[in-house]
Amino acid sequence: MNKKLRVQFLLIPVVLILLIGTFYSLPYYVTKPGMAKELHPIIEVENGFDEEGSFMLTTVRMGRANIYSFLLAKLSDYQKIYPLEDIRGEEESEEEYNVRQLHLMDSSKLSAIEVAYKKAGIPVQYEYKGVYVLNVVESMPAHEKLLPGDRIFKVDNLDFTSSEEFISYVSEKDAGEVLTLTYERRNKEGEVEVAVQTFPEDKSKVGIGIGLVDDKEIQVEPEVEIDSEEIGGPSAGFMFALEIYNQLTEEDMTRGYQIAGTGTISTNGKIGRIGGIEQKIVAADRAGADIFFAPFEEGAEDSNYRAAIRTAEDIGSKMEIVPVDNFDEAIAYLENLS
Structure with missing residues (x-):
């Protein structure tokens, strides 16, 4: 065997190992700093006011680990490894x-709109569309007949006005009775018959085997x-x-600053804890943010705010880290900016 053929022959197992390392998924997820994205281009209030600075959302990149991404995360300061069960629920598929x-x-969009409009003194209303x-x-019987993401808006040709009403109707049926469900999937309507069955863990209750929430x-x-x-998640x-409220009001809350941050928001304006705060600090710093809002969690020892402060100090960031518990606090801080 000449030297050229010998080298090619030896390269085959190396290439195979590289391919296996790339495509073989481990039972872990890896997260890393994502991006800080300006919100003005993706949020548009009709006839809204402009702003000199910008509000930015921050993200975390997450993906299923392979051998290489797992090893790289082990060696990186701001990449984290999570077991599969810490990310997905029990028996929850990727889809x-x-x-x-x-x-x-x-859901976070709906809450954000409600909070911003109410703060601006503008009334809001909801239109109920079914269950999601x-x-x-x-x-259970719904398996392979319904899919995650389907919107059910009729049962036995009857409209209903809440998920509670839907559950109540189904729970009054006897095991074996058949329901006709009208649903929407990818903008197309469909109809399917699903029998009611007792739950394996509780024989006194019946259902069709779906997890659902109101779609409004x-x-x-x-x-x-x-x-x-x-982009997924509530953070x-x-x-x-903040961005919606700023477009609704004539006074520019940004004061020309680049303002990043994170946190869930409830309809009463409470700001909640999120995951990956350290990686979001890194993303915001890379994007040149001046200010970063972090959930204070009423001063909890392990709050997002404290983790954000530690990370900012560790990477030498000049961002001002601002603790917030609710929307009104954030607005008050912005109103006092020079």
Whole structure:
């Protein structure tokens, strides 16, 4: 065998090992700093006011680990490794996890709009659209008939006005009775028959085996559009609310600063804890943010704010880290900026 053929022959197992390392998934997820993205281009309030600076959401990049990403995360300061069960629920598929994350993002948008409009003194109303399927239990009748992301808006040709009403209707049926469900999937309507069955863990209750939440649409004037693309999770809600409020009010809350931050937001304006605060600090610092809002969690020892302070000091960031518990606190801070 000549030297050239010998080298080619030896390269084959090396290439195979590299391919296996790239495509073989480990039972872990790896997270790393994502991006800090300006919100003005993706949030548009009809006839809204402009701003000199900008509000930015911060993200964490997450993906299923392979051998290389796992080893790299072990050697990196701001990459983290999580076991599969810490990210996805028990028996939750990848598709169900992604649907759940996108629904959490949609819910955060609704809360952000409500908080911002109410703060601006503008009334809000909701239009109920049905129930949204989050997950489907494999051992129950809905399996392979309904999918995560389906919107059910009729049962036995009857409209209902809440998920509680839907659950109540189904729970009154006897095991074996068949329901006709009208649903929407990828903008197309469909109809499916699903039998009611007792739950394996509780024979006294019946159902069809879906996890669900209300699907509703907020109605406001002026209208607002949020194009969050494929970003999932609830952690951008607080920053969404700031951007929407800023476009609703003539006074520019940014004062020309680049303002990043993170935190969930409830309809009463409370700002909640999120994951990956250290990686979001890194992302915001790289993007040149001047100020970073972090959930204070009423001064908890392990609060996002304290972790953010430690990270900012560790990377030598000049950002001002601002603790916040609710939306009003954030607005008061911005109003006092020079």
